[in-house]
Amino acid sequence: MSKGSSLVLSIDCCLPAFLVLRSAQAHRRSSWHLRRPMTEVSACSRLPDELEYVKPTVRKRKVIEHVVIFQMKMGFTEEQEKDMLDHLYTLQYQLRGIISISLGSTNSRNADGSTHGLFMRFPSREALESYYESPSRWKVANEYIIPYYNGLICVDYEAEVEDDIEPIFRRGEAFEQGIESLTLLQVKADTDPIRIQESFDLVSALAEELGTLVVQHTSGTNISSLNKGYTHGMVMRFPSEDARDSFTQHSSYVEIMESKFMPITLKMSTVEYSVAPVGATAF
Numbered sequence: 001m002s003k004g005s006s007l008v009l010s011i012d013c014c015l016p017a018f019l020v021l022r023s024a025q026a027h028r029r030s031s032w033h034l035r036r037p038m039t040e041v042s043a044c045s046r047l048p049d050e051l052e053y054v055k056p057t058v059r060k061r062k063v064i065e066h067v068v069i070f071q072m073k074m075g076f077t078e079e080q081e082k083d084m085l086d087h088l089y090t091l092q093y094q095l096r097g098i099i100s101i102s103l104g105s106t107n108s109r110n111a112d113g114s115t116h117g118l119f120m121r122f123p124s125r126e127a128l129e130s131y132y133e134s135p136s137r138w139k140v141a142n143e144y145i146i147p148y149y150n151g152l153i154c155v156d157y158e159a160e161v162e163d164d165i166e167p168i169f170r171r172g173e174a175f176e177q178g179i180e181s182l183t184l185l186q187v188k189a190d191t192d193p194i195r196i197q198e199s200f201d202l203v204s205a206l207a208e209e210l211g212t213l214v215v216q217h218t219s220g221t222n223i224s225s226l227n228k229g230y231t232h233g234m235v236m237r238f239p240s241e242d243a244r245d246s247f248t249q250h251s252s253y254v255e256i257m258e259s260k261f262m263p264i265t266l267k268m269s270t271v272e273y274s275v276a277p278v279g280a281t282a283f
Contacts, residue, residue, distance in 0.1 A: 059163035097127035104273030157220030
């Protein structure tokens with residue numbers, strides 16, 4: 001594996017359960033349409049005291065996030081890495097249901113042996129299940145991943161995103177490049193679900209408040225059987241490394257992690273990789 005290599009693509013997935021993808025271009029050519037129910041969230045606008053408050057409606061749509069962290073063997077060559085990433089990426093053109101996808105290699109091998117990350121978004125659990133059952137996914141896994149890996153961790157969770165083309169499909173200039181951050185957490189079994197949700201809500205609120213530093217943030221409770229004990233997932237797309245550093249080093253974020261997450265978390269694993277426009281690389 002090349003030092004600091006980061007295949008810049010858009011894809012998400014999990015080993016024996018991770019390989020199917022669909023790009024923005026493929027979406028245009030597809031006859032598939034989103035038919036998921038939408039929810040509405042009201043937010044109060046800040047207006048002068050003499051004016052009435054208005055409540056603009058922010059429409060939300062449910063999606064399924066598919067997060068995979070790979071632990072490839074030592075000696076995994078550049079050619080083998082390129083084959084793996086290329087074949088994972090092109091699955092989006094072979095299989096239906098992938099809303100968005102990104103993947104890449106970490107800048108260095110993590111302490112737990114994690115080397116690569118994969119993110120995929122689906123419109124529903126049914127679409128995710130179809131992906132899991134796909135012969136094309138298994139073919140890529142058996143030929144380009146399983147022979148060269150020590151293991152993987154997969155977390156799937158339901159999330160909500162703004163009901164608009166760009167945030168749903170992660171399209172547009174804001175999503176063309178940046179840093180993808182995939183975080184898996186194992187929360188203590190006796191933790192009150194309300195307390196867990198409040199902790200994630202604080203991160204979400206901070207991401208909205210510091211909007212220029214975060215392109216998109218989602219989190220949720222795991223529904224995958226390949227989770228290896230991890231109970232929750234969180235995905236954040238940053239526009240740049242500087243933005244990532246500014247957000248993760250922000251006093252409010254540090255306080256949230258130390259006072260809210262650390263007391264309820266048994267383990268946490270984060271993989272980050274660079275994302276670049278299709279046709280480019282981020283080595």
